[in-house]
Amino acid sequence: MRRKQGYTPYTLPMKYAVKFAMLALAVVAPIAIHAQVFRQVGMAPVNGVRKIATGNKPRSHRQIEALEQQWRQAQLKADTETMSKMMADDYIGISANGMVQTKQQMVERVMNRKISITRMDVDELKVKIINGSTAVVTSQVDVDGEMDGRPLHGKYLYTRVYARQSGGGWKVVNFEATRMRPEPDKIADNK
Numbered sequence: 001m002r003r004k005q006g007y008t009p010y011t012l013p014m015k016y017a018v019k020f021a022m023l024a025l026a027v028v029a030p031i032a033i034h035a036q037v038f039r040q041v042g043m044a045p046v047n048g049v050r051k052i053a054t055g056n057k058p059r060s061h062r063q064i065e066a067l068e069q070q071w072r073q074a075q076l077k078a079d080t081e082t083m084s085k086m087m088a089d090d091y092i093g094i095s096a097n098g099m100v101q102t103k104q105q106m107v108e109r110v111m112n113r114k115i116s117i118t119r120m121d122v123d124e125l126k127v128k129i130i131n132g133s134t135a136v137v138t139s140q141v142d143v144d145g146e147m148d149g150r151p152l153h154g155k156y157l158y159t160r161v162y163a164r165q166s167g168g169g170w171k172v173v174n175f176e177a178t179r180m181r182p183e184p185d186k187i188a189d190n191k
Contacts, residue, residue, distance in 0.1 A: 064127045064135045064162060067170055071160075072120055080111045088163060088171035096156055096177040097147070117145040117152070135162040135170060140180070155180040 057065075067086065074082040084107050091103040101109065109115050125139040137160045145152040161174040 058129070060129050060132070060135065061127045063170060064129075064137060065125065067162065067172075068122070068125060068137060068139075068160070071172070072122060075110075075117050076120060078110050078113070078116065080107045083107060083110065086172050088165075088173045091171075091173055091175075093175040094177070095147075096179045113146075115145070115147045115152075117143055119144040133164045135164075136160075137162070141177075 070082065071086060073079070074086070084103065087103045087106070089103060091106070093101045093106055095101065119142075121142045123140045123142070125137065128136045128138075130136065138157070140155060140157055142155050143152060156177045156179050158175065158177040160172055162170040163173045165171055
């Protein structure tokens with residue numbers, strides 16, 4: 001029996017092995033690329049903030065996200081000067097314990113260490129722009145710190161509202177936080 005030139009008993013299996021490897025690469029490469037992207041911007045907290053990638057965001061969304069990061073840093077550092085600049089004069093905030101605070105009251109509480117946040121990990125940050133002049137931010141936050149001399153620890157949902165000012169910048173006009181309930185299976189475990 002005469003063999004064709006260039007063929008060996010391994011040629012045919014090797015031909016299929018190469019095709020299989022190319023197919024596997026075509027399937028695995030996009031998954032690996034997506035995993036890398038999620039690690040960079042979506043799934044791993046970066047400086048305590050975990051963002052979900054949503055593609056190309058409008059400029060106003062990016063501005064508000066940057067302001068949220070600036071607020072977070074100011075809160076962690078008890079930087080009342082920055083916080084005061086970020087809040088509108090008619091700011092009203094409602095804390096998770098139901099305390100209603102004006103801008104001045106909020107600044108004084110942080111300055112006098114009545115509220116002190118030592119850790120603030122933000123998750124599921126969402127920004128909704130309304131008519132180009134109002135931004136509503138919702139998110140989950142896991143915090144550690146102290147409020148009125150008592151430990152502050154847990155997960156909260158919050159809403160922060162920004163209003164566009166006449167000069168084009170944004171100011172915080174409203175804030176409200178709600179403590180998240182433990183999941184039902186965790187409640188059962190604590191009994």
